[in-house]
Amino acid sequence: MGRSPRPVFSAWRGRFSPSIPDRRRAAFLAVAAVLVGWIGWSGYVLALPLVMLFPALWAWSRDRATAAAVAMGYFLAASRGLPQGVATFFGASVWAGILLWGAASVCFAAVHAVLWSSRPGSQKAFCYLIAAVLMAVPSFGIVGWAHPIRAAGVLFPGWGWWGLAATATGLLVMTTKAWPVAAIALADAWARLFGLPRVTVFNL
Template sequence: MVRGAGLVAIAALVGLLSWSGDPLMLPLAMLFPALWASARSRIFAGIASAAYFLAASRGLPQGVANFYGSDLWAGLLLWLIASFAFVAVHTVLWTKRPGWQRAARFGTAAVLMAVPPFGIIGWAHPLTAAGVLFPGWGWAGLAGAVAGLLVMTTRWWPAAALACGGFWLSSAAFWTAPSLPDGLRGLDLERGQSLGRDGALEQQRDLIAKVMRVAGQGAGIVVLPESALGFWTPSLERLWRDALASTSVTVIAGAAVVDPCGYDNVLVEISGHEALILYRERMPVPVAMWQPWQSMMGQGGGAKAHFLTSPVVELAGRRAAPLICYEQLLVWPVLQAMLYRPDAIIAVGNGWWTAGTSIVAIQNAGTIAWARLFGVPLVTAFNR
């Protein structure tokens, strides 16, 4: 019992520290499979999994309370519900049999949590640490991280931990942030929950002025956060195109496109010559935005999930991989995009509801790690 309690406490500590928002702390998550494998029973494997996941996602209760303007109880309930898939998968697949059978079981759990349907809430995936351990290695680095995770479940886990520790120290000693894509600049905002909800003309003109200031510093393409433009309408399109007509500046900005069945969370590309929908979000936030039960009940509403939409877009003669907010917490949206060998990652978010939490920092840490793994330049734009 004491050993089990210690295991759970260590799992919680690993979840807390590895998902602190500092990219260099992510490799601590590589210890999770060793903790999972060292459980003496299925029950303690499940409890340890819950401790790791709940500690890693600890900002969710406060974030939900902020989003809905409610007390913490609703957030706590959603927090527990969100952990169910991670805990269930790792509990069911745990086995007493040591060696490669246990490694295969953990590998299956890791794959299930990386791809839909379980991967829809596959937060805190240890595989994200690959970008810190093997920066620039690409798919070979991903394979190395997978091998490390599997060996961590065997009796050779101390050797795997030492090897990972060596790569970690080497990476930390020469760590650099991802480079910025040439000509692209992100514009962070501090508009709180008013961003995209205040349709006043003055607000749009203020955004245009900010864009022009950034463009004046040499940026040909300026990226604005998720939801920056609110509802995308013909009149809004005309306003922005007129403002950009005498310039060579292109704006990439978040907006919502509404139809009778719901809405799309999108990025639009605007210049003085044209405006088009550049990207439709593949995975909106479950419950808060994506509500598939609505369509099952014959009702409209909620954001649409475009799972099969191309994850890479053409932008000024290069391929870019957009990631909108929630997609940055998951594994499959990034890996799906990397299959197309993008030239840059564009990560945007509207994190006003994360006030008092480390959620945005965790999103940034994960995106930075993936960008470093594949050696891809990264531009970000967030609202707080």
């Protein structure tokens, strides 16, 4: 009788408390998202394709809270110049810009958190597709200026709609187990921008 509460409590704690590895994974994904947003939207155009990693970080999240943290970290870092830009353009206080920055980031994170799915494969890719479309068209689209699809103009210059389709396909594949294939293909296209040798697997 005296020992029965302990295993029950242990089971409850194990079920509802995130383990240390899970917390570390969540922290790693959030920090990685911040770095991707910060570097990708640093103003150096050749760094923009790095934002294609965002869907993979979102897909690797193990729960909705982590997915929200990943999206929030990415967007806050990507749009970090917004407060000063709003203050300069509208002649308003920088606090107005900070308020807009925070509201837009919450909106971006909320959409990606709600649409996150624990189901792998096509289900997760479809959920990301919905999130990507929502962040590209009004009303959510008005705050989607850090959309990863904008890397299309850098990765596939002169391709027009074909380049946009190729980038969209790459973003979706990055949310699946086939993400290494998409990563290699995108790295191959990125290598051309730096004049580096192409990835040999695509030159066979």
